[in-house]
Amino acid sequence: MQQIINQAESVLLHTYNRFQVVFDHADGVKLYDVNGKEYLDFVSGIGVFALGYNNKEYNDALKGQIDKILHTSNYYYNVPAINAAEKLLKAAQMDRVFFTNSGAEAIEGAIKAARKYAYNKDGQTDHEIIALEHSFHGRTMGALSVTGTPKYREAFQPMIGYVKFAEMNDLESVKAQITDKTCAILLEPVQGEGGIYPATEEFLKGIKEICEEKDILLIFDEVQCGMGRTGYMFAWQKFGIRPDIMTSAKALGCGVPVGAFMMTQKVADSSLVAGDHGSTYGGNPLVGAAIDKVFDLFEKQNVLANVQEVGAYLEEKLEELTVKYDTILLHRGAGLMQGLVFDKPVADIINEALANGLVLINAGTHIIRFLPPLVISKKDVDAMIAILDAAIEKTLC
Numbered sequence: 001m002q003q004i005i006n007q008a009e010s011v012l013l014h015t016y017n018r019f020q021v022v023f024d025h026a027d028g029v030k031l032y033d034v035n036g037k038e039y040l041d042f043v044s045g046i047g048v049f050a051l052g053y054n055n056k057e058y059n060d061a062l063k064g065q066i067d068k069i070l071h072t073s074n075y076y077y078n079v080p081a082i083n084a085a086e087k088l089l090k091a092a093q094m095d096r097v098f099f100t101n102s103g104a105e106a107i108e109g110a111i112k113a114a115r116k117y118a119y120n121k122d123g124q125t126d127h128e129i130i131a132l133e134h135s136f137h138g139r140t141m142g143a144l145s146v147t148g149t150p151k152y153r154e155a156f157q158p159m160i161g162y163v164k165f166a167e168m169n170d171l172e173s174v175k176a177q178i179t180d181k182t183c184a185i186l187l188e189p190v191q192g193e194g195g196i197y198p199a200t201e202e203f204l205k206g207i208k209e210i211c212e213e214k215d216i217l218l219i220f221d222e223v224q225c226g227m228g229r230t231g232y233m234f235a236w237q238k239f240g241i242r243p244d245i246m247t248s249a250k251a252l253g254c255g256v257p258v259g260a261f262m263m264t265q266k267v268a269d270s271s272l273v274a275g276d277h278g279s280t281y282g283g284n285p286l287v288g289a290a291i292d293k294v295f296d297l298f299e300k301q302n303v304l305a306n307v308q309e310v311g312a313y314l315e316e317k318l319e320e321l322t323v324k325y326d327t328i329l330l331h332r333g334a335g336l337m338q339g340l341v342f343d344k345p346v347a348d349i350i351n352e353a354l355a356n357g358l359v360l361i362n363a364g365t366h367i368i369r370f371l372p373p374l375v376i377s378k379k380d381v382d383a384m385i386a387i388l389d390a391a392i393e394k395t396l397c
């Protein structure tokens with residue numbers, strides 16, 4: 001394994017401090033490294049493999065599509081993408097979709113749609129976007145410009161202009177940033193990278209009211225919190241506060257690189273038109289077949305019910321740990337998107353867990369993040385808690 005790691009570090013640009021493990025194959029909620037050691041997965045490739053690994057129906061759908069046609073071009077229609085679009089729009093309660101290849105690209109498209117909508121209203125090009133502190137929307141220049149972590153942006157200035165930041169769950173801070181030029185308010189209904197931070201119903205309601213009153217577009221980034229993660233198909237559906245534009249990615253294709261931005265008919269009727277946006281790969285037959293099958297399997301496997309049940313159980317178990325250890329300050333989250341907040345860095349705990357066959361990830365230095373496959377069982381939660389508990393105990397001494 002060390003030899004492979006050395007080889008990797010001689011060719012790959014070092015933009016990640018990687019864990020010292022090379023995964024080779026996977027099955028269900030278990031990963032296996034190149035030495036055959038088994039790991040319980042509570043990361044699912046950062047919220048991607050919602051259905052678990054090596055799902056036969058999913059694999060067969062992809063293999064079938066590979067043997068038919070992998071790629072055409074967006075200048076032609078393809079059936080898998082149309083089927084995928086229908087199922088996604090139904091689940092998302094949106095009217096129009098554009099498929100991208102990643103979450104960041106979905107954000108880029110959402111920003112372009114919002115700017116074009118505002119441009120069509122007054123012909124001006126000085127419209128402002130309000131995003132939130134501690135948000136994460138991706139690493140491309142546009143997505144970075146609306147990401148609320150200054151250290152990610154600093155070296156890459158100038159960002160795209162006219163972006164302002166407000167505080168999560170602080171309606172007054174949002175109001176303070178609104179001007180006649182505000183064209184969109186962008187937020188994650190549950191912040192992921194920023195520390196598993198759910199928006200309150202009151203906050204979302206307040207923002208929605210402002211948006212309706214001033215014809216400001218409400219954009220929800222559901223790249224991480226969407227696709228069943230919180231126990232709802234999309235996190236905003238818990239409160240019924242529907243955005244004008246929304247993004248999806250990560251679990252949307254359950255392993256193939258795909259994202260999407262979607263919008264209501266109102267936005268579609270007055271924003272991007274032919275020639276305004278495009279993508280060579282976006283929504284090609286392969287990812288279309290994947291998305292199509294993902295929605296079928298979500299239904300067939302009753303994924304949302306499982307998230308609600310096992311998510312509540314996970315919360316119970318995290319509460320027990322919080323009570324047990326002074327070093328744990330609190331836990332928060334929704335469904336199978338949970339965070340455990342410590343009063344110290346969590347890197348040692350995560351490394352100790354990994355050594356003992358449990359894959360965990362942080363969100364910020366002090367928070368352990370839980371993003372398991374959505375098909376995990378209570379037994380998996382028990383197994384995870386046992387290893388985590390021992391890892392906390394050990395790193396305390």
Ligand SMILES: *Cc1c(COP(=O)(O)O)cnc(C)c1O
Nearest residue numbers: 102103104136137138192223224
């Ligand atoms: C991961 C993430 C992105 C970026 O997605 P990529 O596919 O990595 O570009 C955007 N928004 C949120 C909320 C994310 O969690």
